Amino acid sequence: MNLQSKYLGMTLNSPFVLSASPIGENVENLKRLEDYGVGAVVLHSLFEEQLADEQLELEYHLTHGTESFAEATSFFPNYDEFRLGPDQYLEQIHKAKNTLKVPVIASLNGTSKGGWTKYAKNLQDAGADALELNIYNVPTDINLDSAQIENAYVDIVKQVKSNVNIPVAVKLSPYFTNMANMLHRMDTAGADAFVLFNRFYQPDINLHNYQVDNKVSFSTSENNRIAMRWIAIMKNKINAEFAATGGIITAQDAAKLILAGANVTQIFATIARNGMEYVKVLVQELIEFMEEKGYSSIEEMIGVVSQKNIPNPGSYERAQYMKTLSNYKF
């Protein structure tokens, strides 16, 4: 069975790609996942904001309480240098590249214009095979209109693309007024692929202490529908490729998203729940599905059920919504 799939100009041996997640922090785990059959790995995200916080935290603690008391003018040894966030991340890329045969995709979440391009370049120079821009923000400024936000997205893509040579994927949330237009604009700006969709971990209220908790909740298969819809709608309307993410729990989920038009499917929640070895099961079950349906390669499957490719394209659009609801009998 040919499980190869093309993604970001690379040929992957499997359509299962490790999504940006804490697993990426440990190269030994990445190696195990490679052995179990992932086709590529996306490292955990480098958060520009976090780097700044980390520097401030270190500076605060290394100076707090110092030079106040004659016997203890400091509390920690004096080091000439620290491996701060970017250095560690860059080393991680380096290590992953040295350890793995599968492509290594670096993930970046910037906060400043300069930050996006600077770190993108650093990640490329450290040996990443491709970049995934994790454009994550929750706009709350009431004076900021949607045009400004959308332009900012497009600018980021343009700027990063003009500063690096490696392929660039853009991971997005689904919260745009016109997703199709956004994808089109970023496609034109040079995005090589879209990773649909980023899940925001939603805050929760702790009834015990009235604190707002940021609990991690893993996705379920239900969560993949929105990506399925948009990948299917946009497949072949723009040049960029698609990776599906969020709710790829079973091999059936992966098959659906590939049929909708995704070249690869990104997984994390299912590994977190079922263990790393579960990748083997996913691969095996996907093969079984393909055998059952008579596919000999992933390539054959991609986009078979995309909007362009089906007799009833309206199924993916709003008209169908009313119908779906009216089928319910209360």
Next chain:
Amino acid sequence: MAEKKFLTIDGNEAAAYVAFRCSEVIAIYPITPSSNMGEYSDEWAAKGQKNLWGTIPTVYEMQSEGGAAGAVHGALQTGALTTTFTASQGLLLKIPNMYKISGELTPTVFNISARTLANHALSIFGDHSDINAARQTGFAMMASNSVQEVMDLETISWASTLRSRIPFLHFFDGFRTSHEVQKIEVLPDETIKAMISEELVSAHRKRAMNPDNPFIRGTAQNPDVFFQNRETINTYYNACPDIVQEEMDKFAALTGRQYNLFDYVGDPNAENILVVMASGADASHDTVEYLVKNSGEKIGLVKVHLYRPFSVKHFIQALPKTTKKIAVLDRTKEPGATGEPMYLDVVDSIFKSYQDGTYHFDQMPKVYGGRYGLSSKEFTPSMIKSVFDNLKLDNPKNNFVVGIKDDILNSSLDFDPHFSIESDKVVRSMFWGLGSDGTVGANKNSIKIIGENTDFYCQGYFEYDSKKSGSITISHLRFGPNLIRSPYKVSHANFVACHQTVFLEKYDVIRNLINGGVFLLNTPVPTAEVWNSLPKSQQKQIIDRKIKVYAIDAQTVAENSGMGRRINTVMQTCFFAISGVLPKEQAIEEIKKSIKKTYGKKGENIVQMNLAAVDSTLANLHEVPVPAEVTSDWDTFPTMAPGASEFVANVEGAILGGKGDDLPTSVFPHDGTWPTGTAAFEKRNIALQIPVWDEELCIQCGKCAMVCPHATIRIKSYAPELLSSAPAAFKHTPTKDKDYKGEEYTIQVAAEDCTGCSVCVEVCPVIDKVNPGRKALNMEPQLPLRNQERENWNFFLSIPDKNRDDIKVTNLRQQQLQLPLFEFSGACSGCGETPYVKLMSQLFGNRAVIANATGCSSIYGGNLPTTPWTKDADGRGPAWNNSLFEDNAEFGLGMRLSIDKQAEIARMLLKKMEMEIGMELVQEILDAQQVTEQEINAQRARVEKAKASIAMYNTEDANRLKDLADYLVKKSVWIVGGDGWAYDIGYGGLDHVLASGKNVNILVLDTEVYSNTGGQMSKASPIGAIAKFAAGGKPTRKKDLGMMAMSYGNVYVASVAFGSNDNQTLKAFVEAEAYDGPSIIIAYSHCIAHGINMEAPLQNQKAIVDSGQWILYRYNPNLAVEGKNPFVLESKPPKMPVANYMDMEIRYKMLSKINPTAYTELYKQAQEFVDERYKHYAFLATKENV
């Protein structure tokens, strides 16, 4: 000669620089002010720096200085070039080994930042009492007078020890030289290497113990031969001075800097001579030259470098033949001697030269001895002049003191404080800052900027106060074109900066500013209003002395640049902009360069923040117009609050106001005894915000008072009638506790004593259901509340404390009604130790005798001027003493033995006087059980009754019983100290005391590092933690002290963490004290040295327990007697990976920034240790294990 390279470094670094290069093994142990030498060595080794021979020296921390000396001896005996660093009591602990090392003619150099020995009080500061206590060990002694000399003479010491085979003790003045930053010429490795003979190194190795060439050393000898054998070393000592001089000459040929055993300065035909060593000699150098040049005085100075062996020949040669009178100054005191040691050396030398014919004087010189500079007392040109003035008298004072006023025996020399020899070419600046604002760091940086970018020489010296929170620092900086020999504070400043307006309320900050000088003030007040905000006396001085005033709102500039409260860069920029020490543009450019260099390693964001601060500083710095008239209506406040005794107000108040130097000898207690309860009068007002109680929301759990590190949150429950005279703003609410039904309840904050740490707010479990951001305590700005809360606090104090018999001590909410007898200490804001100390004082303070090991707890507990231990309304309270660091358990056991003996005598006398007292009462007293508070109070009443009944008798027995009757009431002996004491230096004694079976209570405040000396590793440090001396992360596990104590079976052991389980902590204290045998409580104490958020440290305490890294338990041997399992495990199985806890603290997390591989590996091992240990403890707690 190689190209000259200059560095601005302090004396400790200069010594370590050479010692590290000349050593293969370095055995260390922290002690102020020498710790930094070990720290430098450890850091250099961790970075892979090599010595002269291309190997990284092995730097090894021992359990004590004595241990370090033993390790040095062993390393030397087996052929390694070896060094160590120490001071004060540390040197005393090395003395036994020093005899051995010198007796075996073994080359080594010990580096000593000379520090005062503790006698009537401890002092961390500098004098020569320690090195003089080691005179007899047979070590040669080399004195360095300045930072440059430290580097040079360290090298000469190494060269000389290898040649002479006599071990060297190289010393320099603690703090004055060890911590003074100077621009010095650094010795290139080639120069040091040129001084060290390879042949002699090889000879040292050949003498080493080696099974391939075996011999025996360290034998025991009998009266027949010991004496003769001992005399064989004389030739080595006789040869030593000439060897040292030859090495000094060789050094001069290499560097151009000539030293002599005794350096002479002054008129070649001088009549009056001063003999002095170390930094005092440096101060005297310029003074003598000044007086010779400007007053034509016929005076001279002998600067002693080689103090031992003291070469009579070289000394006499150094003196002019015209010498008539000699003053010898010793920086030590030898009570009972005919004079101090160097004075006696000089007298003897003159006399010997007369006897042996080397005498060359026109007339027999007279010799006068004096003491100066004990505990870093200033030694200034005016004092030096007074010594020469004394010599001019027909009958000069002998055995005099200089620098203080002795009005008991009138032995002091008067001096003119206005006399100054400072050159106009030297820029002299003073900076008043807070420890937390970064002032000292900024000044150190300025010195580097000027030192490394100009031809200027520079000097920096930094004064710190004795408090660990809200502490004041004063920086003294000098810059000038010539070598600066001014080892004393700036007294005639061109520039004074006041970095906090609050100082204006208490201190005359501009008193040292010269006419036309510049005053810079950081103030939130707009420029137009700055003048009016100054106190009257300061305004007057500014007008009279035509002082230029500049102001900046540094806080706002810093905050806008993202730097929070650290105004260092802002104030540094101001200094460069207006002091004129460098052209402004160049100065700003250099600051920016330096920011990039200094902060670059900490990340680009930090750099940018600081650069932004520099730019916005210049736009916000304004000159303040000075009117012709004083306009202010206020002046500086008194330093002590009303109500203090005359002694406290006048003596401790003067010390507090920075005028301690002016106090004469007659005002002091002679034997180190000071009153307790004095911190309450200080009113430091250091909190920017204080907790404010919301009585409606409060559930009256008492947790806030329990966790308060400074005892500034107090609780009372009282009769409502008492409220009749309450101030209007005094808050109260009905008491919820059913036992106190009908009473009113108040939680009151001592606003002027609070440090604003906000730990009380963190612990408050209440959440306002309408406004979840609010708790029953909320931080609000202190200033607007200050007056109102002062009134409330005073009223609160007037409410009587709850009768102790009515308090259930194991119920936290009731127990917290007990009066703390430890309050307002100078511990760090948010300290993790003091809540335990305070709890002990509440529970047992009125009958406690405390032995306190040296360390944080002895400093915040006993560092003058004011101290936190206090008394209750009956005048009872803890009796506290600190002996040493290493002997605390034994010190406490001695107290127990003494108290038990005196109680035994009292019981005997009681029985003897049962007729007079009444048999029934006597029997009741003798039979009384004294376990609970109520039982003890009942016994106290009985004893009072017995005392009353013998008051009328004047027999020997009655009088003895009057002295001893109080011992019939149970006394609680507490042995308190940190982990450095308990796990390391004092462990031998602690173990012995645990094994004694005696009724003592040991409280180990476990911060897992030597906190007081700045965070060095102890055996309590956990695996993976970064600490000083463990710069690469501690590779080994924490010692399980509790397990070791439990192995005795009859020791009460508890492991507690109040932030995780306050009830368990309380239970442990009560049980430990009640247990009639040795008890030990190992108390987890979060610490500023952990790199944690000190405003919310309880989350760390929770996490350390939840992760299993710290296990809560109680081991009560009494349970075993009842057939139960004595071990009660109170920690649940770990709820979270230990890594999650570790990442909350910089001490662990930083390892990932230094060495990610080690980080991963040590974290893994930490988890394994936690799992294994919990399993073991869980097994102990099982029923089968009864």
